[in-house]
Amino acid sequence: MTIKTIFLDRDGVINKEVGYLYRVTDFIFIQGVFDACLYFQNLNYKIIIISNQSGIARGFFNENDYLKLTEWMLGQFNNNGIKILDTFYCPHSPKSHCECRKPKPGMLIEAKNKYNISMKDSWMIGDKETDLEAANLAGITNTILVRSGHLIDESNSNSMFTIDSIRQSKEVIKT
Numbered sequence: 001m002t003i004k005t006i007f008l009d010r011d012g013v014i015n016k017e018v019g020y021l022y023r024v025t026d027f028i029f030i031q032g033v034f035d036a037c038l039y040f041q042n043l044n045y046k047i048i049i050i051s052n053q054s055g056i057a058r059g060f061f062n063e064n065d066y067l068k069l070t071e072w073m074l075g076q077f078n079n080n081g082i083k084i085l086d087t088f089y090c091p092h093s094p095k096s097h098c099e100c101r102k103p104k105p106g107m108l109i110e111a112k113n114k115y116n117i118s119m120k121d122s123w124m125i126g127d128k129e130t131d132l133e134a135a136n137l138a139g140i141t142n143t144i145l146v147r148s149g150h151l152i153d154e155s156n157s158n159s160m161f162t163i164d165s166i167r168q169s170k171e172v173i174k175t
């Protein structure tokens with residue numbers, strides 16, 4: 001049995017991109033994120049969050065700060081009837097050349113192996129081209145770039161779809 005999954009980048013997709021976010025008070029959910037996730041659940045998708053958190057390696061916050069914020073965030077999802085299957089994060093800096101930092105596909109492949117995910121039936125939603133690159137390298141062809149985070153160059157994007165925010169994802173994810 002395989003499962004299908006919506007992989008979400010965090011910053012710029014779930015919450016407003018503020019740069020090296022680690023405090024609950026700075027975490028603002030993007031409008032429509034809960035509705036979109038309920039919609040995904042109704043289509044029998046699992047939801048997994050895949051996030052680069054180099055702020056840890058850079059010393060802006062520590063692993064415990066990240067985990068505390070994650071616990072709070074998952075509680076908010078839970079209060080809205082949404083179960084996040086898992087969260088993966090890369091704590092390393094670009095200089096470390098690890099296998100997990102997007103655009104490397106390490107976190108996605110780890111998730112795939114852990115949950116037996118059918119990548120061809122799954123989606124990646126990101127606000128950076130590197131999110132989609134990681135997805136493609138992991139065998140995910142269904143990609144959505146959102147305009148709700150980092151500034152994007154739509155004319156040079158390899159995304160399958162580009163939309164304003166996760167709120168519009170139901171217009172492209174139908175089954």
Ligand SMILES: [Mg+2]
Nearest residue numbers: 009011012127
């Ligand atoms: Mg992002």
Ligand SMILES: [Zn+2]
Nearest residue numbers: 090092098100
């Ligand atoms: Zn890493």
